Amino acid sequence: MLKLNNILKIFNEGTIDEKIALSHVNLHLNPGDFVTIIGSNGAGKSTLMNIISGVLIPDEGTVEIDGQVVNNLPEYKRAPMIGRVFQDPMAGTSPTMTIEENLAMAYARDKKRTLKLGVNKKRRELFREYLETLHLGLENRLNAKVGLLSGGERQALSLLMATFTQPKVLLLDEHTAALDPSRARLITDLTKEIVEKHHLTTLMVTHNMQQALDLGNRLIMMDSGQIILDVPEEKKKDLTIEGLLAEFERLRGEKFASDRAILG
Amino acid sequence: MVHSLFGAFESGVIFAIMALGVYLTFRILNFPDLTVDGSFATGGAVAAVMIVNGFSPYVSTIAAFFAGLAVGAFTGILHTKGKINPLLAGILSMIALWSINLRIMGKANIGLLGHDTVISQIKSFFTSFPYPILFTMALLVFIIKLLVDWFLDTEIGLAMRATGDNPRMIRSFAVNTDNTIILGVALSNGLVAFSGALWSQSQGFADVSMGIGMIIIGLASVIIGEAVFGDRSIKRATLAVIGGAIIYRIVVAIALRVGLDAQDMKLMTALIVIFALIAPRLTASYREKKRRAERQKNASAGLEG
Ligand SMILES: Nc1ncnc2c1ncn2[C@@H]1O[C@H](COP(=O)(O)OP(=O)(O)O)[C@@H](O)[C@H]1O
Ligand SMILES: [Mg+2]
Numbered sequence: 001m002l003k004l005n006n007i008l009k010i011f012n013e014g015t016i017d018e019k020i021a022l023s024h025v026n027l028h029l030n031p032g033d034f035v036t037i038i039g040s041n042g043a044g045k046s047t048l049m050n051i052i053s054g055v056l057i058p059d060e061g062t063v064e065i066d067g068q069v070v071n072n073l074p075e076y077k078r079a080p081m082i083g084r085v086f087q088d089p090m091a092g093t094s095p096t097m098t099i100e101e102n103l104a105m106a107y108a109r110d111k112k113r114t115l116k117l118g119v120n121k122k123r124r125e126l127f128r129e130y131l132e133t134l135h136l137g138l139e140n141r142l143n144a145k146v147g148l149l150s151g152g153e154r155q156a157l158s159l160l161m162a163t164f165t166q167p168k169v170l171l172l173d174e175h176t177a178a179l180d181p182s183r184a185r186l187i188t189d190l191t192k193e194i195v196e197k198h199h200l201t202t203l204m205v206t207h208n209m210q211q212a213l214d215l216g217n218r219l220i221m222m223d224s225g226q227i228i229l230d231v232p233e234e235k236k237k238d239l240t241i242e243g244l245l246a247e248f249e250r251l252r253g254e255k256f257a258s259d260r261a262i263l264g
Numbered sequence: 265m266v267h268s269l270f271g272a273f274e275s276g277v278i279f280a281i282m283a284l285g286v287y288l289t290f291r292i293l294n295f296p297d298l299t300v301d302g303s304f305a306t307g308g309a310v311a312a313v314m315i316v317n318g319f320s321p322y323v324s325t326i327a328a329f330f331a332g333l334a335v336g337a338f339t340g341i342l343h344t345k346g347k348i349n350p351l352l353a354g355i356l357s358m359i360a361l362w363s364i365n366l367r368i369m370g371k372a373n374i375g376l377l378g379h380d381t382v383i384s385q386i387k388s389f390f391t392s393f394p395y396p397i398l399f400t401m402a403l404l405v406f407i408i409k410l411l412v413d414w415f416l417d418t419e420i421g422l423a424m425r426a427t428g429d430n431p432r433m434i435r436s437f438a439v440n441t442d443n444t445i446i447l448g449v450a451l452s453n454g455l456v457a458f459s460g461a462l463w464s465q466s467q468g469f470a471d472v473s474m475g476i477g478m479i480i481i482g483l484a485s486v487i488i489g490e491a492v493f494g495d496r497s498i499k500r501a502t503l504a505v506i507g508g509a510i511i512y513r514i515v516v517a518i519a520l521r522v523g524l525d526a527q528d529m530k531l532m533t534a535l536i537v538i539f540a541l542i543a544p545r546l547t548a549s550y551r552e553k554k555r556r557a558e559r560q561k562n563a564s565a566g567l568e569g
Contacts, residue, residue, distance in 0.1 A: 053436070079438035092436075094429040097422070105422050109437045113419040161437075 001066060001201040002029040002052070002169050008060035009047055009225075021047040023225040024061070029169075032199040036212040038244075039222030040256065045205045048222070049171045052203070054078040066168050080110040083162035083200075085155070085175040092158030095147030099138055099157065102146050103127040106161035130160060134190065152183030156190055163194050170195065172204040176211070184208075188215070209241045223252060270395055272517035276510030277401040278462045279481065283489070283509040284405075284412055284502060285455030286482030291501070292416065293448045294428040298354030299339045300456050300482055302361025303332045304475035307457025308464035309365045312374040315465075321382045325461045332457025333450045335361060340446030365472050372472045381465035397466065408455070409502045415451075416498050424448050425498075456482075477530045484533055485509035487540040512536075 104118035314324035390396035489508020
């Protein structure tokens with residue numbers, strides 16, 4: 001479903017600020033794979049997401065989605081195939097527009113936009129049904145401006161919007177990191193529910209190791225622009241945080257930089 | 265006085281079309297577009313030249329709208345494809361349009377007296393009706409407002425609103441924000457040029473300098489309107505913008521009445537906009553200060569007691 005072949009990304013090449021953000025990364029995802037990604041700050045996780053979504057263009061290598069090489073497609077042309085939720089709860093929605101208008105924009109993602117009204121009776125019913133699955137009561141606030149929602153509610157809405165049209169690939173970049181623990185748990189549970197329901201091929205970056213172990217069928221660890229560990233489903237089941245940290249030390253010869261990582 | 269008040273209403277509704285255009289860029293796209301000073305005159309120029317060359321005034325006025333579309337699209341392209349900052353892109357268009365408008369007109373001023381215009385035709389059609397221009401123009405503005413409201417609720421319109429609000433997000437929903445910006449700036453200047461065409465016909469002439477200061481008048485209308493009538497929804501805000509344009513013309517009429525010089529009008533307009541931009545912040549910081557002083561007083565009273 002998703003294939004990254006030999007991806008190289010260098011920032012500020014040839015200057016003193018030169019930074020190899022991704023160093024010949026290879027990654028294959030099968031349809032329905034739910035892969036969690038962990039790694040220290042600056043490991044290249046967000047860069048990887050941006051390469052897939054087309055925000056960044058790789059210096060070498062190819063990105064393939066559903067058998068199609070998308071290197072030359074700009075971000076907005078890849079977007080019908082890719083759902084994204086960002087870390088910042090403000091980033092995934094339009095604050096001055098209403099809940100139903102935001103959903104209408106998500107609904108139109110894989111369709112041609114026309115001069116038809118974005119919200120009509122039939123769609124409003126559909127939006128309401130979808131919102132009910134969040135159990136946040138948002139279905140009763142269709143005409144509320146999204147800017148009035150709490151961070152957790154906005155992130156839940158972002159997640160719903162990102163998955164509304166069941167994209168071929170879902171990219172989640174630390175989408176629970178800016179929330180307090182109870183909200184983060186809510187969004188984590190919703191993520192699991194939605195991904196499983198639609199069998200979405202998903203890449204989820206998290207700094208929460210327990211979350212990375214609990215969710216998904218495969219775990220990847222990144223460091224210095226490389227995938228240093230790739231744990232398949234059978235092994236992931238028995239993996240613990242201690243085991244992960246020990247594995248990192250064995251591979252890199254140093255302790256995992258856990259300044260931000262949540263160990264438990 | 266009553267007569268000049270009706271005159272102010274009349275010009276207010278014509279200017280309201282321009283102000284709706286400014287609303288589209290300034291508020292919806294979050295794109296401060298200065299093309300307006302040029303495109304208003306482009307509208308007047310195109311309509312006047314066509315009218316004196318024997319075209320129907322209706323065709324001429326609609327042609328002015330399309331000329332405005334093209335001019336606006338040019339500014340939009342400068343910004344999106346040329347990566348030129350919005351303010352500078354608008355200024356460049358505005359300056360270029362000065363020469364282009366002179367080329368269109370062939371001279372600095374074209375008189376329309378003795379020619380059939382939209383305005384003269386309305387007047388001769390409703391002879392027994394008081395203030396026919398005011399009422400037909402008000403109706404026209406209202407129809408345009410409804411069209412703008414409708415457009416902003418369509419799938420494309422929603423994408424345009426999100427472009428001004430959160431471009432990163434709407435790109436992730438497969439919208440080419442370059443296109444929505446170009447379309448929005450084009451539509452905005454189409455309305456501005458349409459307004460310029462009607463204005464030149466109601467004045468009886470088109471002048472190459474008729475657009476100078478128009479952007480500030482448009483901004484004043486948007487800001488005054490929103491402050492007086494509120495902007496809680498699009499439908500409310502577009503109505504408010506029309507109200508703001510009319511209030512602006514009434515204020516000008518009164519100012520002239522009490523003896524202000526016509527040449528001071530631009531200064532006055534600028535002062536109104538400056539005041540309207542600063543006032544909300546001033547009142548907020550005043551309230552904040554008062555709140556703090558109150559707390560301090562209560563706290564020290566608590567200490568003593
Ligand atoms: N736009 C950019 N310009 C220059 N350097 C960048 C840019 N984006 C990321 N980097 C650098 O690339 C490296 C990887 O960044 P990132 O992918 O954001 O890491 P992560 O998400 O794993 O914390 C970091 O060293 C970061 O400083
Ligand atoms: Mg990151």
